Amino acid sequence: xxxxxxxxxxxxxxxxxxxxxxxxxxxxxxxxxxxxxxxxxxxxxxxxxxxxxxxxxxxxxxxxxxxxxxxxxxxxxxxxxxxxxxxxxxxxxxxxxxxxxxxxxxxxxxxxxxxxxxxxxxxxxxxxxxxxxxxxxxxxxxxxxxxxxxxxxxxxxxxxxxxxxxxxxxxxxxxxxxxxxxxxxxxxxxxxxxxxxxxxxxxxxxxxxxxxxxxxxxxxxxxxxxxxxxxxxxxxxxxxxxxxxxxxxxxxxxxxxxxxxxxxxxxxxxxxxxxxxxxxxxxxxxxxxxxxxxxxxxxxxxxxxxxxxxxxxxxxxxxxxxxxxxxxxxxxxxxxxxxxxxxxxxx
Amino acid sequence: xxxxxxxxxxxxxxxxxxxxxxxxxxxxxxxxxxxxxxxxxxxxxxxxxxxxxxxxxxxxxxxxxxxxxxxxxxxxxxxxxxxxxxxxxxxxxxxxxxxxxxxxxxxxxxxxxxxxxxxxxxxxxxxxxxxxxxxxxxxxxxxxxxxxxxxxxxxxxxxxxxxxxxxxxxxxxxxxxxxxxxxxxxxxxxxxxxxxxxxxxxxxxxxxxxxxxxxxxxxxxxxxxxxxxxxxxxxxxxxxxxxxxxxxxxxxxxxxxxxxxxxxxxxxxxxxxxxxxxxxxxxxxxxxxxxxxxxxxxxxxxxxxxxxxxxxxxxxxxxxxxxxxxxxxxxxxxxxxxxxxxxxxxx
Numbered sequence: 001x002x003x004x005x006x007x008x009x010x011x012x013x014x015x016x017x018x019x020x021x022x023x024x025x026x027x028x029x030x031x032x033x034x035x036x037x038x039x040x041x042x043x044x045x046x047x048x049x050x051x052x053x054x055x056x057x058x059x060x061x062x063x064x065x066x067x068x069x070x071x072x073x074x075x076x077x078x079x080x081x082x083x084x085x086x087x088x089x090x091x092x093x094x095x096x097x098x099x100x101x102x103x104x105x106x107x108x109x110x111x112x113x114x115x116x117x118x119x120x121x122x123x124x125x126x127x128x129x130x131x132x133x134x135x136x137x138x139x140x141x142x143x144x145x146x147x148x149x150x151x152x153x154x155x156x157x158x159x160x161x162x163x164x165x166x167x168x169x170x171x172x173x174x175x176x177x178x179x180x181x182x183x184x185x186x187x188x189x190x191x192x193x194x195x196x197x198x199x200x201x202x203x204x205x206x207x208x209x210x211x212x213x214x215x216x217x218x219x220x221x222x223x224x225x226x227x228x229x230x231x232x233x234x235x236x237x238x239x240x241x242x243x244x245x246x247x248x249x250x251x252x253x254x255x256x257x258x259x260x261x262x263x264x265x266x267x268x269x270x271x272x273x274x275x276x277x278x279x280x281x282x283x284x285x286x287x288x289x290x291x292x293x294x295x296x297x298x299x300x301x302x303x304x305x306x307x308x309x310x311x312x313x314x315x316x317x318x319x320x321x322x323x324x325x326x327x328x329x330x331x332x333x334x335x336x337x338x339x340x341x342x343x344x345x346x347x
Numbered sequence: 348x349x350x351x352x353x354x355x356x357x358x359x360x361x362x363x364x365x366x367x368x369x370x371x372x373x374x375x376x377x378x379x380x381x382x383x384x385x386x387x388x389x390x391x392x393x394x395x396x397x398x399x400x401x402x403x404x405x406x407x408x409x410x411x412x413x414x415x416x417x418x419x420x421x422x423x424x425x426x427x428x429x430x431x432x433x434x435x436x437x438x439x440x441x442x443x444x445x446x447x448x449x450x451x452x453x454x455x456x457x458x459x460x461x462x463x464x465x466x467x468x469x470x471x472x473x474x475x476x477x478x479x480x481x482x483x484x485x486x487x488x489x490x491x492x493x494x495x496x497x498x499x500x501x502x503x504x505x506x507x508x509x510x511x512x513x514x515x516x517x518x519x520x521x522x523x524x525x526x527x528x529x530x531x532x533x534x535x536x537x538x539x540x541x542x543x544x545x546x547x548x549x550x551x552x553x554x555x556x557x558x559x560x561x562x563x564x565x566x567x568x569x570x571x572x573x574x575x576x577x578x579x580x581x582x583x584x585x586x587x588x589x590x591x592x593x594x595x596x597x598x599x600x601x602x603x604x605x606x607x608x609x610x611x612x613x614x615x616x617x618x619x620x621x622x623x624x625x626x627x628x629x630x631x632x633x634x635x636x637x638x639x640x641x642x643x644x645x646x647x648x649x650x651x652x653x654x655x656x657x658x659x660x661x662x663x664x665x666x667x668x669x670x671x672x673x674x675x676x677x678x679x680x681x682x683x684x685x686x687x688x689x690x691x692x693x694x
Contacts, residue, residue, distance in 0.1 A: 097516060153683055163686055169449065170683040173620055177675035181668065183541040188534060191541055199527045275520055320528060327524025335498060335517045 017288045017297060024300040031304065032076060035311045036068045074205035074269055075307040075322070077213045079276055081266035083302020084224060086277030087284065087293035088259035091231045092252055093161035099278035100143075100263035103168030106272035107175025108146025109264050112138040113271075114179050114194045118186035135197075136212060136268040143264025146171055151256050159252050200273030200323025202310050209269055216265040221299070224258045227251065228295045273309075273323045275330030276302055283333075369640050372633040376647040380428070383654040387424040388416065390662050418552065426551040426559075427654045427670075430612040430619065433563050435649020436570045437608035438623025439630065439642045443577045444601045445511050451623035452609035455515045458618040459522035460491025461610060465543055470529050470536035477615075478554045480539075484614030485562070492606045494518055546617035546671020548657055559611040566607030567646065573600045574638040581636065619671040621678030622649050628685060 030045070033052075037043040043051075043060060051060045052069075082100070089098045100106050116138045150171055154164040179198065183191045230241075230251040241248050263277065280302040281293030287301075288294050306322070313325040389400050395412055403416040434452065441450035452458050464487020468480035498514035530536045576597035579587045587594050612619070626649045627641065634640035656677065657670040664673075 097513065102516075153687065156687060166449065166686040167683055170679045170686070173675050173682075174679045177545070177620065177672045177679075180541070180545045181672045184545055184669070185667075188538055192531065192534070192537055195527065195531060195537065195541075199524075199531075274524065278516075278520075317528075319532075321531070324524045324528045324531070327520050328528070331517045331521030331524065335514070 014288070014290070017290060017294050020284070020287045021294070021297045021300050024297065024304050028076070028300060028304040028307065031307050031311055032072050035072045035075070035307055035314075036064055038311070038314060039063075039068060070207050070210050071202050071205045071310070072307060073210050074213065075202050075310050076303040077210070077217055078202075078266040078270045078273065079280075079303035079306025080221075080299040081213070081217055081262040081302070082273065082277040082306070083280040083284070083298040083300075084221065084295060085259045085262040085266070086279075086302070087281040087295055087298035088224065088228075088231075088255055088262075089277075090281045091292045092159075092255060092259070093164050095161055095165055096282055097278070098161070098165050098168070099281075100259065100267075101272060101274065101278060102165065102172065103150055104146050104171030104175055105143050105150070105168075105260050105263045106267050106277075107172045107179065108149075109139040109143035109267035110198050110272055111175045111178040111182070112142025112145075113197060113268070114182045117194045117197065118182045118190050136209065139268030140264050143267055144260060146175065147257055147260025147264065150260070151253055155249075155253075158249055159256070196321050197271040199321045200271035200326070201321035202270050202306075203319075203321070205270065213265055213269040216261070220258055220261055220265070224255070224262070225295055227255055227258070231255065231292065271321070271323060273306060274327040276305055276309075276326055279330045279333060280305060365635060369634055369644075372644065373647070376644070376651060379651045380647060380654075383651055383658060384424055384428065386658045387427065387654050388420045390658055391415070391420055392661070392666055422552045422556060423548050423550075423657075424654065425553075425556050426615060427548045427657050428650045429556065429559060429563050430548060430616045431622065431650030431653035432646040433566060433608040433612040433649075434619060434623045434653070435626045435630075436567060436642050436646040437605050437612070438625075438649070439627040439638070439645035440570055440573065440577070440601055440605050440608075441623065442627050443581065443638060443641075444598065444605070447511070448628070449624065450511075451621070452605075452613055453519075453618065453620060455511065455605070455609075456491035456495040456518040456522070457488045457606065457609040458613055458620075459519040459526070461485065461488040461613040462540070462544065462618065463487045463491070463522045463526055464614070466526050466529050466536055466540050469539045470533045475535070475539065477551070478558055481555065481558055481614045485610045488610030488613055489606050491518055491522065492602065492610070496602050543617045545669040546619040546674075547669035548616050548653075549666065549669070551615065555615050559615045562607045562611040566604050566611065569600055569604035570608065570642050570646075573597065573604055574642050577601070577638040578636075581638070617669075617671055619653065620675045621682065622653055622674055625678050625682055625685070626652065 029049075033045045033048040036052075037045055037048045041063065043063065047056060047060060048064065050056050051064050056064070085105075086099045089100060089103060090096055092098070113135050116134045120134065150164065150168055151159070153171075154160070154167045156163070179194075183194060186194065230246050266273075281298050283305075284290075284297040284301045285293045288297055290297075305326070309326045309329065310322045312329075313320050313322050316325075388404070389395075389397055393415065395403075395415065399412050400416055403410070403413040404421075407413040407417060438451050441452070441455065442448055444450075445455070461484040464483035464485065465480050467487070468474040468483035472483075474480045474483070495511065495514045495518050498518070499511045526540070530540050576587075576592060579590055579592045580594065580597055582590075584594050587597075609623070627645045630641055630644040630648050634644050653670065653674070656674045660666060660668045660670055660673045668676075
């Protein structure tokens, strides 16, 4: 570990953590370029990179900037937000199962969005602009409401990680049962659209969808990263953290709401892309061999996972929502991690 | 009177107090079960006078009332009682074997396994009747729960609550992705899945009862046989082994019972969440930790609550809320209150 001083500020730098983040970022750029190049007219990786950096022909610029960039960019932003959110929750709850999916945040967003799809679909014909604006806003509001409820209900002279996970499981159950009930009252086409959304899909991503996510991330991520240093102190337990001068409840509450906000923003843009928030921090943790999920590393790996999954999905079955693949691939990975850690523990 | 005898007297009084409470509780549950069964047969979408219902039950002669009572209400009631018994007992067994106060059929992959079996039968094999795909649901539940337990035992080490929960989450996530992939491309599969998924006992006939009954009875018997072993196991595996118990056999017996009970209930009614989770906690408040009492209590309480919720849904909402949804919407807040009140007794 090295200490880097920039003016009065001093940062601890672990070479391995930085290396993982940089390596993952390089891979992210490459995979993104391949993903952007794919489509009815194929564009090579180098041409894509050149175009993104300001070169390229007018036709390439048109295709890339107008049509293809929004999808991949949404994938990057959503993946980063999910990765960061998962890392926050898992650190705060000190539980590898605590992710926005398990804690009910994404199901809160899901219930609100599906309500808009179903009620707006065959009941009220809310479509077009209202539908496009309504879904993301509803998702955001639903996710945040779930986050505030989670915090308020978990708070009892402080937040206990175990209690928070339990409350989150209760909230999730309310959320997904509402979703499934809405599916039964909806028309079958609305239901299919809702399921696509619930699973998580990037296929509808457009510049109109990128804007709000980008804006939200630009405000939320720096705050999160700055506050993130308190997580290290919280790891040692509340007493020690207080001794270190951390205002434990305020710090935890703020981080929790930031995590909920990030997950809600991501969910409102692309649906709850399953498993990214759950698996990413665990992958980052193992790659960096850190005591807790690294925040920046989780962001980059979350983005990399999401875009790679999107690319793979498009290669296998073009119409499949990306969330199907993240679930199908993420699960064996979790099983693999789990089996390996047990083998190691035994040896 | 010496201090020693004083303690003995107090202990005896406590013991007989508990026994009185258990016997009284059992009697109350039996009366309640009869009452909710009667209510379930009496109340429905069509108002039929109690006298006419009674006539239809004891002197059926082919009138319209007879048909409604015998082909709709009685089977629905019987399925409700059976599913409630099974889910209550399965919940208690699961929480005991995993030593996880949150275990329910959803946690160990049984639910998603059954869902995948149903979806597979509908989409791939074209089965479209409940008593056709119920077998596939059952088989799916079996395969998934066995897979979760095998995963939990990988590496030759004991399955702990955390490893089981992780394995369950991974297997469930994988199946969830596969289900989404299958139903999204198939309208009929989507149509059946979304109605099966909410959990309902409406529209079940005696054919369904006939199919699940052997498995349920076998499961309930095995559950009862399993209870003394669970009492010893509750002292810890080492103590149980030292006392001469064959731990592995007790475990296997438990898994078989859980799969038979949970699998057949979920296959027939869809995933009815929260019943298996909440019921053992309520039952434990009366019976204490003795599994010989806890398991039958949980079974009876499960049947009473499931039927009561179903009747409530019929009367209050005109049968527009399926019982699974209603139980979750009532059960989740109860669960959250439980968690907040005492942080759930760690079993």
